[in-house]
Amino acid sequence: MRALQFQRNLPRYAAAKVAGGVVPGFGARVGPLRLADVDEPALPGPGWQRIRPRLAGICGSDLSTIDGKSSRYFEPIVSFPFVPGHEIVADADAGRVVVEPVLGCLARGIEPLCSFCAAGLTGNCQNLALGQLEPGLQTGYCCDTGGGWSTAMVAHESQLHAVPDAMSDEAAVMVEPAACAVHAARRPGLDQPATVVVLGAGTVGLCTIAAVRRHLRPGTLIASAKHPEQRTLARELGADTVVEPGEVRRAVRRMSRSPMVGAGVGDGAEVVFDCVGSAASIDDALAIVRPRGQIVLVGMPGRVSVDLTGLWHKEISLVGAYAYGREAASPAAGGRAGERTFDLAFDLVADADLGRLVSAAYALDRYRDAIDHAANAGPRGAVKVVFDLRGEKNR
Amino acid sequence: MSRPGFVLEVDRSTPPILFHHGEGFRLEKLPPGSRVVYPAEPVAPLKDPDGAIRHALLNPVGDSQPLPSLLHAGMKLTIAMDNQAVPLPPMQKPDNRQRVIEIVLDMAAAAGVDDVELIVAHGLHRRQTEPELRHMLGDRIYDAFAPHGMLTQHDAEDHDNLVLVGRTEQGEHVELNKRAVTSDLLIYVNVNLVAMDGGHKSTMTGISSYRSLKHHHNVTGMQHSRSFMDPPNSELHNSTWRMGRLLAGAVKIFQIETTLNTDTFPSQFSFLQKREWEWSARDRASFLATSKSLEHVPPRIARSIFHGIKSPQRMTSVQAGEVEAVHALTLQNLHRQHLVPVEGQADVLTMGLPYLGPYNVNSILNPLLVMCLGLGYFFNLYRGKPLVRKGGVVIMSHPTRWEFHPVHHPSYIDFFEQVLAETTDPIEIEKKFEESFATDPWYIHLYRNSYAYHGVHAFYMWYWGAHALQHVGQVIIVGGEPRAVRRMGFKPASTLRDALEMAEDVVGRNPSITHIHNPPIFLADVT
Numbered sequence: 001m002r003a004l005q006f007q008r009n010l011p012r013y014a015a016a017k018v019a020g021g022v023v024p025g026f027g028a029r030v031g032p033l034r035l036a037d038v039d040e041p042a043l044p045g046p047g048w049q050r051i052r053p054r055l056a057g058i059c060g061s062d063l064s065t066i067d068g069k070s071s072r073y074f075e076p077i078v079s080f081p082f083v084p085g086h087e088i089v090a091d092a093d094a095g096r097v098v099v100e101p102v103l104g105c106l107a108r109g110i111e112p113l114c115s116f117c118a119a120g121l122t123g124n125c126q127n128l129a130l131g132q133l134e135p136g137l138q139t140g141y142c143c144d145t146g147g148g149w150s151t152a153m154v155a156h157e158s159q160l161h162a163v164p165d166a167m168s169d170e171a172a173v174m175v176e177p178a179a180c181a182v183h184a185a186r187r188p189g190l191d192q193p194a195t196v197v198v199l200g201a202g203t204v205g206l207c208t209i210a211a212v213r214r215h216l217r218p219g220t221l222i223a224s225a226k227h228p229e230q231r232t233l234a235r236e237l238g239a240d241t242v243v244e245p246g247e248v249r250r251a252v253r254r255m256s257r258s259p260m261v262g263a264g265v266g267d268g269a270e271v272v273f274d275c276v277g278s279a280a281s282i283d284d285a286l287a288i289v290r291p292r293g294q295i296v297l298v299g300m301p302g303r304v305s306v307d308l309t310g311l312w313h314k315e316i317s318l319v320g321a322y323a324y325g326r327e328a329a330s331p332a333a334g335g336r337a338g339e340r341t342f343d344l345a346f347d348l349v350a351d352a353d354l355g356r357l358v359s360a361a362y363a364l365d366r367y368r369d370a371i372d373h374a375a376n377a378g379p380r381g382a383v384k385v386v387f388d389l390r391g392e393k394n395r
Numbered sequence: 396m397s398r399p400g401f402v403l404e405v406d407r408s409t410p411p412i413l414f415h416h417g418e419g420f421r422l423e424k425l426p427p428g429s430r431v432v433y434p435a436e437p438v439a440p441l442k443d444p445d446g447a448i449r450h451a452l453l454n455p456v457g458d459s460q461p462l463p464s465l466l467h468a469g470m471k472l473t474i475a476m477d478n479q480a481v482p483l484p485p486m487q488k489p490d491n492r493q494r495v496i497e498i499v500l501d502m503a504a505a506a507g508v509d510d511v512e513l514i515v516a517h518g519l520h521r522r523q524t525e526p527e528l529r530h531m532l533g534d535r536i537y538d539a540f541a542p543h544g545m546l547t548q549h550d551a552e553d554h555d556n557l558v559l560v561g562r563t564e565q566g567e568h569v570e571l572n573k574r575a576v577t578s579d580l581l582i583y584v585n586v587n588l589v590a591m592d593g594g595h596k597s598t599m600t601g602i603s604s605y606r607s608l609k610h611h612h613n614v615t616g617m618q619h620s621r622s623f624m625d626p627p628n629s630e631l632h633n634s635t636w637r638m639g640r641l642l643a644g645a646v647k648i649f650q651i652e653t654t655l656n657t658d659t660f661p662s663q664f665s666f667l668q669k670r671e672w673e674w675s676a677r678d679r680a681s682f683l684a685t686s687k688s689l690e691h692v693p694p695r696i697a698r699s700i701f702h703g704i705k706s707p708q709r710m711t712s713v714q715a716g717e718v719e720a721v722h723a724l725t726l727q728n729l730h731r732q733h734l735v736p737v738e739g740q741a742d743v744l745t746m747g748l749p750y751l752g753p754y755n756v757n758s759i760l761n762p763l764l765v766m767c768l769g770l771g772y773f774f775n776l777y778r779g780k781p782l783v784r785k786g787g788v789v790i791m792s793h794p795t796r797w798e799f800h801p802v803h804h805p806s807y808i809d810f811f812e813q814v815l816a817e818t819t820d821p822i823e824i825e826k827k828f829e830e831s832f833a834t835d836p837w838y839i840h841l842y843r844n845s846y847a848y849h850g851v852h853a854f855y856m857w858y859w860g861a862h863a864l865q866h867v868g869q870v871i872i873v874g875g876e877p878r879a880v881r882r883m884g885f886k887p888a889s890t891l892r893d894a895l896e897m898a899e900d901v902v903g904r905n906p907s908i909t910h911i912h913n914p915p916i917f918l919a920d921v922t
Contacts, residue, residue, distance in 0.1 A: 247812040254809050259837045 001040050002394050003150030004367055006065065007032045008080035013068050020067025025375025027067035028368050033084075035367055037394075041146040045109050045132050047157045049093055053389045055173040055361065056148025057087030058374040060202065061300050062140075066371060071302045078141045079134035085148025085387070086140035089163060089172035092155070096163040098175045099155050100342050101138035102323050103145070107156035108133050116325075120338065123183070123323030138323075149364065149387055151395040161342050171355030173386055174207070178354055179345035181207035184273055184298045184321035185215040186344070192332040193270035194219040197252060197288055199245070201225030201234045202377065203357060203384050204298055205275035210352040212273065213238030215344075217332040220255055222269070224248040224284075227378040237352055245284070252288040263287055264310060270294070273321075277301035286310045296321050361388035397436035400735030400917050403670070405429040410671045412910060413682075414747025414891075416874060417760065417794040418697035419689045420667075420682070421747065423891045429908035430741065432782070433670055434917035437656035438732045440709030444491075448498050451651065451713045457720025462499065462649060465580050468507030473578040474499060475514045475549075475602055479527055480753035481588040482655055483914075484706040491653040491710055493533040495584045499651070500536070512574055513546045516583075516601025519608065519842070519849035520754065521803050522548045527757065547574075551604045551849065552839050560645050563637045567610040571642065572602035582649045583718075587725050589772075590624045590733070590918055593652050594722035595639020596632060605833055605851060611635050614821040617861040622775035624918055626726070636719075643718060651715040652725040655708040656732055657915035664704070668915055694796065701750045702757050733918040737782065740921065742906035743898050744783035745891070746773045748793040749914060754848065754856070761799040762879045763807050763856045765791070770870065771859030773911060779921040782909050786868040788898040790891065795875030797882075802846050806838045810853035811882065819884035821861040829854050868901045 009032040016031025027033070043050065062084050064070040086101035104122040105113040108131025116124035129135035136142020139155065146153030163172045181204065196218040198209050209223055223239035224247070225231040234242045243251040253260055258267035264287035272285040277299030283306055285295045291314040298321045311318055324341030335344075349355065359382035362370035367387070374385035389395060403409070411422035412431055425431065441447045452462040466472065476492045479485060496513070503511055513536070515523060528546070529537045540546035549572050550556065558576050560569040575581050575598075583601075587593040600608060610616075611634035617623065619630035626632040642648070660667045664685070666678040674682070689697050712728035714721045750760055752768040760768065769791040774781065783789060799808045814828050829851060832838065838850025863870075870885040871894040877887040888894035898906060911919070 241813070243812060243816070250809050251813060253837065254813065254831075254835065257831075257835050257837065259840065 001038060001151045002364055002392055003036060003038050003083045003146065004364060005034055005036050005038060005081045005083055007034070016066060017068025020069060024067065025063065025372040028371040031066055031068060033066055033367075035364060040152045041144060041154050043154055044144055048154050049157065050152055051090040051092045051097065051099070051155050052152050052395050053085065053088050053090045053148045053150065054096070055089050055169045055386045055388055055390070056085040057173050057177070057384055057386045058370060059087055059177070060204065063371065063375050064300065064302065067375070069302060074137065074141070077128045077135050077137040079136050079143040082136065082141050082143050083147035083150045083153065084140050085150070086138045087173055087176040088139070088148035089169050090148070090153070090155075092160055094162065096169070096172065097160040098163055098172050098342070099139055099148070100159045100161060100179070100324065101140055101176065103128065103133055103136050103138060103142055105131070106158040120326030122325045124325070149367070151389055151392045161346070164346070167346070167350065168355055169390075170358040171349050174349050174354040174357055174384065175342060175345045177203050177384070178207045178211070178348045179324040179341045180204060180298065180321070181211035182215065182344045182348055183324045183327065183341050184208055184296050185211035186327040186330055186335065186341075187296060187319065187321060188328040190216055190271055190294065191330060192217050195252075195255060195269040196221050197248065197269040197272045198223045198239070198275060199248065199272065199281045199284060200275035200299060201230035202275065206230070206233050206237055206357060206383060207354060208273050208275050208298055209234055209239050210237040210354065211348055214348060214351065215330050215333045215335060222248070222251055222255060227381065229381040230378060230383070233357070233383065248284055249287050256290075267291070268293065271296065273298050275299045279304040279306050282306045286316065289314070289316055291315060293317070294319060357383040358386055359383050360385045362386075363388060364392060397438050400433050400435040402735070402737055403431040403433060405431060412671060412912065413667070414792045415749035415914070416747055416792045418694060418701050418750045420686055421792055421874070425908060425910060426895070429910060431910045431912050432735055432737055432917065432919055433912045434657055434735065434915045435732060437658040437915075438711055440656055440711055441713070444494055444710040444713070445498065447710070447713050448495050451715040452498065452502065455649070455716025456714055456724060457717025459649060459716035462715065463502050463506060465647070465649060466503050466506035466508050468509070470508055470510065470579040471577070472503055472508050472511045472580050472582070473514060473575045474511065474582045474584060475516045475572075475575055475598070476584040477586050477592070477597065477601065478515050478517045478520055479523055479531055479756050480520060481586045481592060482706060482708055483588060483751055483753065484659070484704045485530060485756060486655070486708050487705040488530065489533055490531050491586045491655070492531055492584050493536065494710070495651050495653065495713070496532065496536055499582060499584070511545065513540050514572060514575060514602060515546075515548045516597065517549045518600045518603065519551055519605065519852050521842070521846045521848050524846065549602050550843055552843050557604050561641050563641055565637060567634060567638050568606050569638045569641050570604040570607045571598065575602050576642070576646050578646070580647050580649060582651065585650070585652045587652050587654050587729055589916060590626065590726060590729055593725050594626065594632070594636070595642075595718055596635040597650070598642060598648070599635040599638045605849070607638065610638070612855050612858065614825045614858050614861045617858045618865055620862060622777050622781070622862070624775050625778045639718060648718055649715065650718040650721045651713065652721050653710050654712045654725060654728045654732070656711045658707045658709060659915040661704060661707055694794070698750065698759065730918065733916060734778075734920050735917045737909070737919045737921045740780060740782060740784040741787065741909035742784060742902040743788045743790060743895065743908045744774070745790045745908060745910040746792070746913065748773070748791050754852070755800070755803070758803045759798055759800045760793075761804055761807055761811075762795050762797065762883060763811060763853055765793050765795050765872070766883055767856040767859045769793070769860070770863035771856070773913060774860070774863040776911065776913065776917065777919045777921050781866055782911065782919055782921060783867060785866055786902070788869045788871060788901050789863065789867050790871045790873060790894045790898065792873040792891070793875060795872050795879050797876055797879040803848060804853070805841055805847050806832055806835070806850040807848070807853040807856070810857075815882050821857055821864060824854065824857060869898065871897055
């Protein structure tokens with residue numbers, strides 16, 4: 001089968017880190033990612049089946065890996081060589097499916113389930129390096145499963161969600177990022193805040209805006225977006241006010257009509273969703289969240305240097321939002337406890353027409369162009385770039 | 396006798412014309428047939444300004460007694476004065492206000508008046524710093540009054556010290572500084588830089604509140620002020636006159652107005668006051684040396700050089716007494732210096748905007764102020780009809796950097812980032828955003844306690860250009876930062892030639908062009 005494979009190759013990884021640091025996406029040209037003909041992965045055990053990706057998205061975490069920027073935190077929960085790609089719509093035995101990529105206890109054949117998997121919080125599974133699979137936090141980071149950037153891979157039945165006939169492949173490939181956004185918006189204790197800020201308007205940011213608007217019902221939703229197309233989409237998806245990143249502190253101050261205290265807003269937003277995950281965005285989040293407010297890191301941060309004095313002084317909660325599972329109740333939006341994140345994500349994609357966020361599709365052999373496009377999506381007026389496997393010969 | 400202003404018709408022998416361009420200049424070759432309106436040369440100043448001031452105080456005009464007879468022991472006397480928005484650039488010492496107030500104080504002292512307070516009539520402008528006040532009033536006045544709290548800066552948000560004098564028949568609230576309106580005599584001292592200034596407008600803007608100001612500082616008022624440099628045809632003035640008359644019925648006012656000549660720039664910049672074909676070798680050398688050196692210094696340094704300029708303008712008249720009688724004389728004296736007859740309107744009006752307007756003394760001429768200076772002040776320098784025809788094009792030359800003074804203009808930044816990002820329509824802006832900015836507690840805090848313009852002031856800058864926005868078909872800024880220019884709904888152009896080509900899309904080929912060679916200031920009398 002044809003696949004883009006990421007190998008453990010330290011010199012190339014170092015080269016990717018240097019190149020990617022200079023030109024985003026350039027790690028694809030010098031790093032450990034290669035297009036190859038490889039054997040299809042074997043079925044790891046009962047409940048597994050072979051699926052054939054139709055579309056597979058390029059995610060920010062993929063780009064971090066390719067450009068050598070991902071955190072060493074992941075080392076014990078990744079196995080090489082792996083085929084990236086965890087935003088997947090594929091053909092399975094029973095029809096089109098979307099893959100829920102977390103490789104939790106069920107997929108690993110571990111009994112009894114860890115307490116998190118038992119509670120439906122598969123994103124928090126504690127056995128990501130155990131069981132019948134090599135380590136891998138998700139499909140796309142595990143050498144045993146393959147990933148979406150290929151013509152074939154394997155998936156456990158617990159990972160598969162049937163795609164309604166009416167839903168296009170483009171919409172379906174957005175279900176996984178939408179699920180991340182829904183999971184962030186459905187954190188317990190965030191119901192109907194007066195003011196919410198979403199920092200960043202890439203795929204995750206835009207999906208979060210849509211999810212917050214529908215699941216949190218905030219009084220005011222302010223979004224920061226760097227590029228004109230992002231600003232237009234942010235408004236369309238539910239932001240009341242959209243500003244450039246450098247303007248967000250003043251925008252929040254004006255909305256709250258509170259004083260500035262140094263570079264920070266005296267009484268800012270109740271919740272800030274940081275969908276960038278950079279030192280600058282976390283800094284902004286700390287400056288604009290109100291005392292005792294909450295910052296939700298939706299974007300993957302990596303190693304950053306941030307002054308946390310404000311967090312301590314303003315008694316701010318800084319929490320992460322990773323993956324999906326089953327969600328808490330959402331009284332404002334009529335959400336019940338225990339709903340599956342992916343089910344909610346399907347609804348969100350359909351309701352907010354998130355399929356429109358897919359801006360470009362590439363064949364595998366144009367992977368360098370695809371990654372270059374994805375790494376520069378904002379400036380090029382794009383949001384989500386995907387691989388289109390539907391026309392691949394070996395499929 | 397100074398030469399009057401005139402209109403030059405450009406021909407092939409006309410040298411390139413100087414355009415102000417922020418903290419710099421451009422020489423532009425205008426197409427043959429273009430017209431350039433030049434200001435008059437400075438009229439002769441008063442030989443003995445102090446003597447003229449005394450004469451005016453002793454021989455007031457209108458229904459007013461000489462000042463000494465209005466002063467008596469035990470009275471409460473308040474002297475209000477224009478702030479540093481005029482003159483431009485700030486004048487070399489002594490400022491007219493210092494001259495006048497020193498003489499008024501001498502007369503007050505002679506009459507045994509000991510309850511005297513000075514108020515800088517800021518309206519919604521920023522407070523002045525001590526050095527700025529000292530420059531305006533001189534050390535003697537400053538040291539005698541400021542340390543004792545008797546030199547204050549009007550605070551339009553100090554509601555304990557505002558009084559509602561009444562409402563006009565049109566329902567306009569006349570709410571003013573309490574000290575001023577509860578005095579036995581209010582003396583107002585002005586520097587009448589342009590025809591918009593002075594008269595009842597002085598008190599109605601300088602010592603009033605937002606509640607009062609909003610009656611005349613609004614989009615409808617500005618769109619019906621044609622122009623606001625021509626008081627009889629200005630809704631801004633109609634309103635302030637109605638309100639001023641109400642005040643004059645409640646408080647005894649003694650108005651002292653002064654005019655200046657247009658000797659605007661010191662000798663090292665004398666080329667700015669000359670017609671280009673009359674430049675001497677020294678003028679050309681100064682121009683080249685100045686332009687080249689400015690090209691090589693950062694904008695911040697260039698700005699500090701320019702803001703160091705103190706104008707050699709000198710007093711040309713002083714009149715005192717009843718407000719309206721005084722102001723009628725003031726306008727006569729002002730017109731003697733400023734009026735330039737111009738026949739007919741042009742398709743395209745060009746202008747070079749300098750580094751300075753009324754609201755950025757010792758500060759940055761940010762993009763909103765560029766708009767206000769060009770489409771507000773310069774566009775409105777007319778009597779009769781605008782210099783550019785309806786649907787014509789205005790081309791302004793200015794760097795127009797996306798840059799704001801964070802202390803002086805905090806609400807401007809928000810206005811530029813958030814309001815203009817949504818709409819540039821003055822009526823929509825007024826309706827949707829004005830009140831929230833005007834009542835924002837943070838802006839109010841900064842206005843009262845820091846050196847910030849009031850939160851609503853940014854809106855007034857946009858309203859100041861509302862008549863022009865309604866009148867012209869397109870606005871182009873030459874040499875401006877494209878992002879900032881576009882944010883205001885204007886078009887950026889790299890060169891004047893490009894701008895003229897772009898203008899042809901709106902007004903057709905071979906348009907008629909009028910360039911205003913300003914400053915020094917003039918007032919076009921367009922027939």
